Amino acid sequence: MTETSNSSTKAQRSPGRGGLSGLLHRHENLRGFLLMTPTLLVMGVGIIAPFFILVTMSLWTRQGFDFDTTLTMANYARTWNEPIYGALLSRSFWISGIATVATVILCYPMAYFVAFHVHRNKMMWIILMTLPFWTSYLLRVFAWKVILGYEGVINSGLMAVGLIEAPLEFLLYSQEAVIITLAHAWAAFAILPLYVSLEKIDKSLLEAATDLGDGPVARFMRITLPLSLPGVIAACFLIFIPTTGDYITPALLGGPDGAMIGNFIQLQFGPVNNWPMGATLSMVLMMWISLIALVFLFITRLAREKIA
Amino acid sequence: MDIVDQLGAVREGKMSRRAFARSLLASGVAIATLPAGARRAMAAPEDQGTYFTWGGYDIPELFGPYMANNNGEMPNFAVFGGSEEALTKMRGGFVVDVSHPCNQAMPRWVATGLFQPIDPSRLGNWPDVIPALVDLEGNDAEGGSIWMAPFDWGQTSITYRTDLVDLEGKEESWDILWDPKYSGKLGSLGSGADAWWVGAIKAGVDFKDIDTPEAFEKIAAVMREQRPLMRTYTDDNTTLEQALSSGEMVASMTWASSAVQLQAEGVPVKFAKPKEGALTWVCGLMIHKDAPKVDKAYEIIDSLLSVETGHFMINDYGYGHSNIKAFDAFDAAKLDSLGLSKTPSEVLSAGHFQVPQTQEWETKMNETFEQIKAGF
Numbered sequence: 001m002t003e004t005s006n007s008s009t010k011a012q013r014s015p016g017r018g019g020l021s022g023l024l025h026r027h028e029n030l031r032g033f034l035l036m037t038p039t040l041l042v043m044g045v046g047i048i049a050p051f052f053i054l055v056t057m058s059l060w061t062r063q064g065f066d067f068d069t070t071l072t073m074a075n076y077a078r079t080w081n082e083p084i085y086g087a088l089l090s091r092s093f094w095i096s097g098i099a100t101v102a103t104v105i106l107c108y109p110m111a112y113f114v115a116f117h118v119h120r121n122k123m124m125w126i127i128l129m130t131l132p133f134w135t136s137y138l139l140r141v142f143a144w145k146v147i148l149g150y151e152g153v154i155n156s157g158l159m160a161v162g163l164i165e166a167p168l169e170f171l172l173y174s175q176e177a178v179i180i181t182l183a184h185a186w187a188a189f190a191i192l193p194l195y196v197s198l199e200k201i202d203k204s205l206l207e208a209a210t211d212l213g214d215g216p217v218a219r220f221m222r223i224t225l226p227l228s229l230p231g232v233i234a235a236c237f238l239i240f241i242p243t244t245g246d247y248i249t250p251a252l253l254g255g256p257d258g259a260m261i262g263n264f265i266q267l268q269f270g271p272v273n274n275w276p277m278g279a280t281l282s283m284v285l286m287m288w289i290s291l292i293a294l295v296f297l298f299i300t301r302l303a304r305e306k307i308a
Numbered sequence: 309m310d311i312v313d314q315l316g317a318v319r320e321g322k323m324s325r326r327a328f329a330r331s332l333l334a335s336g337v338a339i340a341t342l343p344a345g346a347r348r349a350m351a352a353p354e355d356q357g358t359y360f361t362w363g364g365y366d367i368p369e370l371f372g373p374y375m376a377n378n379n380g381e382m383p384n385f386a387v388f389g390g391s392e393e394a395l396t397k398m399r400g401g402f403v404v405d406v407s408h409p410c411n412q413a414m415p416r417w418v419a420t421g422l423f424q425p426i427d428p429s430r431l432g433n434w435p436d437v438i439p440a441l442v443d444l445e446g447n448d449a450e451g452g453s454i455w456m457a458p459f460d461w462g463q464t465s466i467t468y469r470t471d472l473v474d475l476e477g478k479e480e481s482w483d484i485l486w487d488p489k490y491s492g493k494l495g496s497l498g499s500g501a502d503a504w505w506v507g508a509i510k511a512g513v514d515f516k517d518i519d520t521p522e523a524f525e526k527i528a529a530v531m532r533e534q535r536p537l538m539r540t541y542t543d544d545n546t547t548l549e550q551a552l553s554s555g556e557m558v559a560s561m562t563w564a565s566s567a568v569q570l571q572a573e574g575v576p577v578k579f580a581k582p583k584e585g586a587l588t589w590v591c592g593l594m595i596h597k598d599a600p601k602v603d604k605a606y607e608i609i610d611s612l613l614s615v616e617t618g619h620f621m622i623n624d625y626g627y628g629h630s631n632i633k634a635f636d637a638f639d640a641a642k643l644d645s646l647g648l649s650k651t652p653s654e655v656l657s658a659g660h661f662q663v664p665q666t667q668e669w670e671t672k673m674n675e676t677f678e679q680i681k682a683g684f
Contacts, residue, residue, distance in 0.1 A: 064667055065399060065420070084684040150556035167556075169492060173540045255540045259682050271392040271500070271674045 058279035067276060075280035085264075085281065089288060092260040095175055095250075096243035099182035103190045104235050106183065111194035111231075112224075115201075126195065133188040141249050144181040148172045148253070173255025181253055182243045190235040197231025198224070226304060233300055241289055245282075261285055357405040357604025358384040360394060364545055364565060365408065369620045374611035383608050389543025390499030392674055398422055403598050405605035410591040412501065412662035414456050415446030416670065423594045425453035430606045433613040436631045440653055441590055445664055456592035459612050460621055461628040461652055463659055464502050464587040466580040467552060467567040468559035480580040482510045484559050486530070491537045495548050495560030498541035500677040505587050506561055507531045509660050512584075519669045524676070531680045541681050552577060564647065568626035579626070579647060588659035590652075592630075628652055 024031050033040075059071040079085040114125045132140070147153045148171040155167040170176060201224060209219045247262035254260065261281060268278030356378060359366075366385040368375065375382060386404060388394035391413045398407065399420060409417050417423060428434040434457075441458035449455050466484055472493075473484060485494055485506075496503055507527040508518055517523050539557055542548060549566050551557040553575045560566075567579035580586075593612060595605045611617060618634020621627045626646045629635070635643065635650045649655050665673075 062671075064671075084679055084682060087684070088682065150551065151554045169539075169556075256535060256538055256681060256683065264678070264682065267678050270396055271390055272678055273392065273396045273671055273674070 054279045054282060057276050058283045060276040060279075062274045062276055065273070075277050076284070078277070079280060079284050085261075085284070088259070088261045088264055089285065091175075092244050092262070092285075093288070093292065095178055095258075095260060096182065096240055096246070099179045099186070099243055100236055100240040102179065102183040103186055103239050104194070104232060107187055107190035107235070108194055108232070111191050111198055115195055115198035126192070129191055130188045137185060138248060140185050141181055141252055144177070144184065145172065145252055148177050148180070172253060173258065175254070175258045177253040177255075178250050178258045178260070181249050182239075182246065185249070186239045186243060189238040193234040193238065194228065194231045197228045197234075201227045229300065229304055233297070236296065237293060241293070244289055245285055355601075356381055356383050357599075357601045357608050358386060359406045359408075359608050360386045360388065360398070360402075360404040361406075361408040362391075363387050363389065363543070364625075369624070370617045371608075371611050372616045373614045374607050377607060383604065390501055392499070392501065392670060395420065398596070403600065404596050405599040405601050406593050406595055406608045408459070408591060408593060409456065410501070410589045410662065411444045411447075411456075412505075412589065412664055413670075414444065414592070414594070415664040416667050417594060418446065418449075418455050419667070422597050423455060424597045424599070425449035425451070425455055426457050426593075426595060426609070427453055427606075428457075431457065431610045431613065433610055433615075433631055436615075436633050437613060438630055438632050438652060440651075441592075441630050444590060456594050457609050457613065458590050458592040458630040459609075460592075460625075461590040461630070461656065462564045462588070462626070463579075463647060463655070464497070464506065464561065464563055464589070465582060465647075466559055467548075467562040467570065467577050468580060469552060469555065470576045470578050472555060472558040479583040482506065482582045482584050484580070485561060486510065486534050486537070488537060490558050492539055493556070493558045494534075494537050495539050495551055495557040496534075496541050497548075497561050497563075498543045498681070500674045502561065502563075502587065503531070503541070504673050504677050505660070505662055507534075509582075509584050509587060515660055515663050518663075519665055524672070528676055528680060531677065535680055535683065564626035565624075568624065568646065572624070581647065586647075586659040588656045588661045590656070622646065622648065628655065 024034065057067070058075060059073070060067045060069050061072060061074055062068070110129060114122060114129070118125050145152075149155070150167050150169070150172065152171070154171060155164075158164045159167065205223050205227075206219060209223050214222060244260075245262045245265070246260065247266055250258050250260040250263055251266075254263070265278050265281045265285070268274045268281065366382075366387060368382055371382050383405075386402075388397070391409045394407060394409070395413070395417060398404070399422065437458060441461060442454055444456070444458070447454050447456050466480070466482065468484055473490070484490070485496065487494075504527060505515070505518075507530050508515060508523065511523075511526040511530045513523045513526055518527075539551065540547070545562065545566055548557070548560045548562055549570055552560060552566070553570055553573065562579075564579055567577055570577045593609045595602065595609075599605045613631055615631055615633045618629035618631045619637055621629045622634060622638060622643075626648070628648050632650065635648075643649055647655065
């Protein structure tokens, strides 16, 4: 940000200068592209090129340890025809959908509190809330294994209090375990966008609503919620998209019934040794996510129009 | 935020609390992300060899002679959960010095052309290696060299809690792992290289016929039958050992080391001698074709073949070792209690000894087994 303003003020101060700075001064687009070059390069080399490799590979087939490079849709046909892929995909969407909703619902009050009721040291509160996320993702997942485990914190706590006789077994190696862990592990990605969109809300609108006779609930439904919807949508995307393909959480906590599509993709590149199939599954996953995201966007737009 | 401005503000005592908190945050983030940017020193110096092996083999106890020669440094380690995963990774371009396949996978590993024959004259401990373990199907290269230096051998069987599993006077059997009575309290190694073969034993398929469509169907059927009873499949021994020790699992398919280590901790477990026979195997060491440090590779292998390492393998892990002299420290009773013997063939042929299969079989097996594990 600082850099943009600096370079533009400098350019304004010396309008007559020729060469590069003059060129940059005359062409606003060029300036923009120059600033974006590093990002564009990273995008090109790190995302777009691998993406095309993935697309190409998904159209190949496996032949022993090598690839048959004739282009075919055979892998896509398999993902459509064999029930296992559909089941794993829908299970992944189910798990990460629940995790997303849970995360957003749990984080909304936290962000709301900081945005509206904390007046001093707001940054400190935000830092404190995101502090757990400074440790590695893997460590957090493992910590949940310790908490949810057979002799874990929850089970030994409940047994010490005398609420249960034997440890609860569904806590670990289940879909619930994956959902709980994902909801916690991605909370920071919900708190921050929610906080930003809540913080931006003009407080005078709330006063006006009160003056015009809205109670707290009506005020929330008519002002706060609609105006914070962009944050909610951003949080949903930020959590739903990466968690659908999550690999490490279901691998460590999921057990046989908690396996997700990410685990199956990893297997294709590992022991099953079918890279084209792995590429196809990744593509199918991406397509489904895009589709769901579009539908979600459409629904929220409708909802917003309804509310407004 | 201009750094110079901020320093000025601090000097003049004008810095607001908010600005201060913000700079604290910025420096915190910067410090936290610094290690990601800077090139970190590796745990073991770069002049050590790299050993690509199963979990549990990356401990100093196995590398006494190596460390003595290398200022107390261990080799670098990379760990895999299953040998098929390891092979895929190396085929993808991962170069190591030494890796650790088992006899069943060895001919396929050789066929990939990724490995070089071993020159026994460079191994000081070679004369003490039990010849029967070298003489495995497929282990002969041109010029009298061999591909795989045998290192460890042993059994895959059931480790069960003697206080929680009631045999009701019956013989120990693989049926324990298929007993609905223990539903949700059973575990298994997750790699098909063990589990599928155990399935074959349970289904009564002779290993000679394991590559037939009927065998496939029979084994798949028993694996599907077992799957709902499973608490979890894992390649991580520690997970199984912890679960057995806490009572979360009452029985699991494991290697001998899990049982021996749990017994050493005083957990009432037993490594079963199933009436159908255990699964037996020989694993060994192969050198990568492009091994960057061939000298270190031979040092790693020689260290693993040493008597010292053998003592640890037998006593603490309950595995057979390939160095005949390593057995001298143990009497017959101790060896018998570990299910071992000075003549490996006694143990190996008493169980079901894995036989090499084609790559097509291996791939098909892994594919089927992974689908079964996922519930299909």
